[in-house]
Amino acid sequence: MAKIIALANQKGGVGKTTTAVNLATGLAACGKKVLIVDGDPQGNATTGFGFEQDEREQNLYKVLLGESDLKTTIQSTGIEGLDLVAADVNLAAAEIELTDFDKREFRLKNALATVSEAYDYILIDCPPALGLLTINALVAAQSVLIPLQAEFYALEGLTHLLKTIERIKQAIHPKLEIFGVVLTMVDRRNNLCVMVEDDVRAFLGDKVFKTVIPRNVRISEAPSFGQPVILYDLKSSGAKAYIQLAAEMLKR
Amino acid sequence: MAKIIALANQKGGVGKTTTAVNLATGLAACGKKVLIVDGDPQGNATTGFGFEQDEREQNLYKVLLGESDLKTTIQSTGIEGLDLVAADVNLAAAEIELTDFDKREFRLKNALATVSEAYDYILIDCPPALGLLTINALVAAQSVLIPLQAEFYALEGLTHLLKTIERIKQAIHPKLEIFGVVLTMVDRRNNLCVMVEDDVRAFLGDKVFKTVIPRNVRISEAPSFGQPVILYDLKSSGAKAYIQLAAEMLKR
Ligand SMILES: Nc1ncnc2c1ncn2[C@@H]1O[C@H](COP(=O)(O)OP(=O)(O)OP(=O)(O)O)[C@@H](O)[C@H]1O
Ligand SMILES: Nc1ncnc2c1ncn2[C@@H]1O[C@H](COP(=O)(O)OP(=O)(O)OP(=O)(O)O)[C@@H](O)[C@H]1O
Ligand SMILES: [Mg+2]
Numbered sequence: 001m002a003k004i005i006a007l008a009n010q011k012g013g014v015g016k017t018t019t020a021v022n023l024a025t026g027l028a029a030c031g032k033k034v035l036i037v038d039g040d041p042q043g044n045a046t047t048g049f050g051f052e053q054d055e056r057e058q059n060l061y062k063v064l065l066g067e068s069d070l071k072t073t074i075q076s077t078g079i080e081g082l083d084l085v086a087a088d089v090n091l092a093a094a095e096i097e098l099t100d101f102d103k104r105e106f107r108l109k110n111a112l113a114t115v116s117e118a119y120d121y122i123l124i125d126c127p128p129a130l131g132l133l134t135i136n137a138l139v140a141a142q143s144v145l146i147p148l149q150a151e152f153y154a155l156e157g158l159t160h161l162l163k164t165i166e167r168i169k170q171a172i173h174p175k176l177e178i179f180g181v182v183l184t185m186v187d188r189r190n191n192l193c194v195m196v197e198d199d200v201r202a203f204l205g206d207k208v209f210k211t212v213i214p215r216n217v218r219i220s221e222a223p224s225f226g227q228p229v230i231l232y233d234l235k236s237s238g239a240k241a242y243i244q245l246a247a248e249m250l251k252r
Numbered sequence: 253m254a255k256i257i258a259l260a261n262q263k264g265g266v267g268k269t270t271t272a273v274n275l276a277t278g279l280a281a282c283g284k285k286v287l288i289v290d291g292d293p294q295g296n297a298t299t300g301f302g303f304e305q306d307e308r309e310q311n312l313y314k315v316l317l318g319e320s321d322l323k324t325t326i327q328s329t330g331i332e333g334l335d336l337v338a339a340d341v342n343l344a345a346a347e348i349e350l351t352d353f354d355k356r357e358f359r360l361k362n363a364l365a366t367v368s369e370a371y372d373y374i375l376i377d378c379p380p381a382l383g384l385l386t387i388n389a390l391v392a393a394q395s396v397l398i399p400l401q402a403e404f405y406a407l408e409g410l411t412h413l414l415k416t417i418e419r420i421k422q423a424i425h426p427k428l429e430i431f432g433v434v435l436t437m438v439d440r441r442n443n444l445c446v447m448v449e450d451d452v453r454a455f456l457g458d459k460v461f462k463t464v465i466p467r468n469v470r471i472s473e474a475p476s477f478g479q480p481v482i483l484y485d486l487k488s489s490g491a492k493a494y495i496q497l498a499a500e501m502l503k504r
């Protein structure tokens with residue numbers, strides 16, 4: 001039975017995709033079998049593993065609409081123990097098309113149930129919104145990992161995200177837990193960043209991972225080579241931080 | 253007749269709000285009458301001018317649903333010549349509730365028509381998605397300003413955004429133009445950043461503003477004081493860049 005984790009935060013550009021791609025790679029490097037589901041119509045997680053636009057024929061949109069089985073959409077990333085369900089821009093249409101479906105919030109949950117036995121972890125990358133795609137991911141997941149940029153607007157959004165998670169818990173998914181918060185793009189020379197980190201640790205305590213992800217240019221270069229930073233530059237501070245995060249995650 | 257400009261990019265965290273808030277302030281500082289419309293349920297532009305959560309009673313959600321007139325929702329920012337229409341989290345519900353409305357894409361356009369005579373510029377901040385809120389902003393606007401972070405994922409999203417703008421032009425708004433692209437969080441010491449800038453200028457030519465916005469910590473500190481960076485720290489590189497952008501904009 002896989003541990004299914006959604007990476008969600010409606011604030012944009014906080015490191016959801018970067019964390020999904022690199023954490024999945026880190027877990028696979030530790031010998032775990034991992035599936036990463038790209039739940040964002042931007043398809044950045046799919047790009048992050050080097051898939052071209054024409055390699056997304058099989059994708060999540062088709063699964064949610066019932067046109068394909070999840071099993072047939074799973075592709076290998078080429079990294080041992082790490083598979084992917086791709087996303088393409090058509091996935092944006094699912095936000096509107098799913099509104100008429102029965103049990104529309106459970107489409108992804110039901111699809112993932114058919115493959116859950118084959119994996120140790122399933123990570124779902126979410127778009128920067130709290131629409132039906134993110135709700136499908138939150139309902140399918142047992143817990144939520146919240147990547148949080150140490151900036152003011154991102155901190156402001158955290159309370160709103162926590163309220164939304166609470167609402168989903170009460171309405172349709174009582175077992176949804178917060179797996180943790182991971183601080184991203186951290187630059188401790190910057191006062192605002194230190195302040196936000198202190199605030200978040202005071203507010204959420206142990207829910208905040210001890211490992212923080214530093215701002216590191218190698219992380220933002222890696223996607224242009226279609227590789228996770230762990231493969232692109234193993235010695236970088238970014239790669240080391242994500243390996244450490246994977247190790248800390250395995251202890252939980 | 254106001255010049256109505258939407259600040260749009262479905263990629264998250266690229267500087268849409270920061271550009272809307274600081275450009276609006278720069279234009280007002282040049283003596284223009286400006287209205288900024290916060291079209292994002294996160295309400296970051298509203299926060300950027302220091303409005304607390306309980307000061308958003310009158311907001312865009314009520315206007316789009318027809319519960320309030322736009323005129324009654326306009327608030328002063330306290331900055332000479334600069335008014336705001338606030339957003340609160342309820343605006344997220346408009347994405348779903350508007351689907352049943354007649355001419356749902358034109359709700360914002362029709363509302364802004366009632367106040368357009370009173371302003372020189374109306375800037376609309378968009379959420380990081382291409383849903384009904386962003387479509388309302390694109391239909392209401394005469395042109396689109398695209399804030400673009402000089403990073404790989406953001407560049408990848410640009411072609412998708414340009415296609416969406418083209419589709420809207422053909423379907424419902426033939427006069428929609430691209431006002432320009434402004435590069436944000438630029439750090440010319442970083443090779444990737446220089447590469448992205450070169451690519452975008454080669455691809456879009458004069459559509460790309462000569463002014464670039466540098467990565468500047470004072471920009472990210474300003475929202476925690478509820479002020480645009482131009483007021484928070486006029487001498488900062490970020491403030492100077494936005495004043496220069498406003499001047500370049502006035503020449504177009
Ligand atoms: N630790 C880091 N150091 C430097 N750059 C980073 C880091 N983490 C992410 N980035 C870069 O910042 C940008 C935003 O990150 P990313 O796209 O992963 O965020 P996101 O939350 O998935 O965005 P969206 O809301 O659009 O889905 C990307 O260009 C990425 O390469
Ligand atoms: N030039 C800059 N230098 C440093 N920080 C910046 C700069 N521009 C924006 N920021 C910071 O980067 C973060 C993202 O910017 P902003 O929120 O304006 O982007 P956005 O595109 O509006 O995000 P969203 O997609 O969530 O609406 C914010 O915390 C902001 O303070
Ligand atoms: Mg992403």
Ligand SMILES: [Mg+2]
Nearest residue numbers: 268269292296
């Ligand atoms: Mg914004």
